[in-house]
Amino acid sequence: MSSSGYPPVRAIGRGAAWYRGDCHVHSIHSDGELTPEELVVRARAAGLDFIATTEHNAAAAPGVWSRPAADDFLIVLGEEVTTRTGHWLALGLGPGEVVGWDHRPGDGGVEACLEQVHRAGGLCVVAHPHAPYPSGDFAFPLAGFDAVEVWNGLWASDRPWNADNEAALTAWGRSLAAGLRAGSWRPAMGNSDAHLEGQIGCPQTVVLAEELSTGAVLAGIRAGRSWIAESERVDVSFTARADGRVAGMGERLATRGGRVRVQAVVRGVPAGTVRLHTDRGEAHRAFLPARGAGAVRWATTATDSAYVRVEVRHPHGHMAALTNPIALD
Missing domain, CATH: 3.20.20.140 (Metal-dependent hydrolases)
Incomplete structure (x- = not known):
């Protein structure tokens, strides 16, 4: 004590x-x-x-x-x-x-x-x-x-x-x-x-x-x-890269007007759906294999997306994980 x-x-x-x-x-x-x-x-x-x-x-x-x-x-x-x-x-x-x-x-x-x-x-x-x-x-x-x-x-x-x-x-x-x-x-x-x-x-x-x-x-x-x-079984890493710089959740990425490469790596959600959201709504969707692990990559610009965040859902639609955004400047 x-x-x-x-x-x-x-x-x-x-x-x-x-x-x-x-x-x-x-x-x-x-x-x-x-x-x-x-x-x-x-x-x-x-x-x-x-x-x-x-x-x-x-x-x-x-x-x-x-x-x-x-x-x-x-x-x-x-x-x-x-x-x-x-x-x-x-x-x-x-x-x-x-x-x-x-x-x-x-x-x-x-x-x-x-x-x-x-x-x-x-x-x-x-x-x-x-x-x-x-x-x-x-x-x-x-x-x-x-x-x-x-x-x-x-x-x-x-x-x-x-x-x-x-x-x-x-x-x-x-x-x-x-x-x-x-x-x-x-x-x-x-x-x-x-x-x-x-x-x-x-x-x-x-x-x-x-x-x-x-x-x-x-x-x-x-x-x-x-x-x-949802539980310790679920793991997510999420980053955005532009012109040699990298940012994670809660951070701002200075893009200098170039392309931004976004990557989400997910484990523990069999046959799940990874959804990338921006200020314009859902911008990209990808599906995880039956083993529940996979990487999703997508590209955007700060002009098209003020931020990017991730949702991972089970096949029935219930949430498995979600992230805070990465802001794009």
Whole structure:
């Protein structure tokens, strides 16, 4: 157990790499059925390197999450701010820090809470913006939020991808071009919203971080250096090249007006479909072989495409993976 009663903010010996995590989980200390120890065991089994504590309107209690902490696994302190007009995740809070929930659009309360999280160096994430239950539909302005949970896996045991996620993805995709031009775009995240056995890690956000620490992981998410996977079985790499330069997810590629060569390498989606999207919609589609692994290549220009992002879907249409965009200048 950490001497402070809280998990450490940095894992030992974990340098720059792609790390898999789930930033929306619930334990018996809110409305989940698993203990923190059970959640960490199952997170490791799902191939995760980190999780975030997001109990409803409550801070992580001292001692509760330090017991399952380990040198090679990161536990980020957070909260699901559960209001009457939408839910959001406050990630990277200080020990014992609580964010108020009794606010509504137009009263100035959410803006003060967002500022509180940002002062702590934390991240504010719109949670399941089209959830089909009272208070699930997100009604707050997006200004001040850092990312959007476009894939929520609460019903992952029987519906790994549903109409609510599709609606969130569509709305997010429509906002990308204007957001990238203004420098105010919000990266996509995917989390399980685990409450029950068998849910954690479906989906998971895969983040390029300088180290496995709270600060580095949140910085990677904030910058969009991330993608979303249905499970650890799915792997995606995605790059764009022009005139000897290369860019990855969340980055900008200076093209100097030349051709841009895009490549997506996918594993773990048998007979899946790889779809390349730009600000003009779906621009290219390719099919993976039955073994589920393959590379898709495509060419464009910054004139034709303000950005490129990737979706990988199963033959039945459910999502297997999706990436944040590469912007083309």
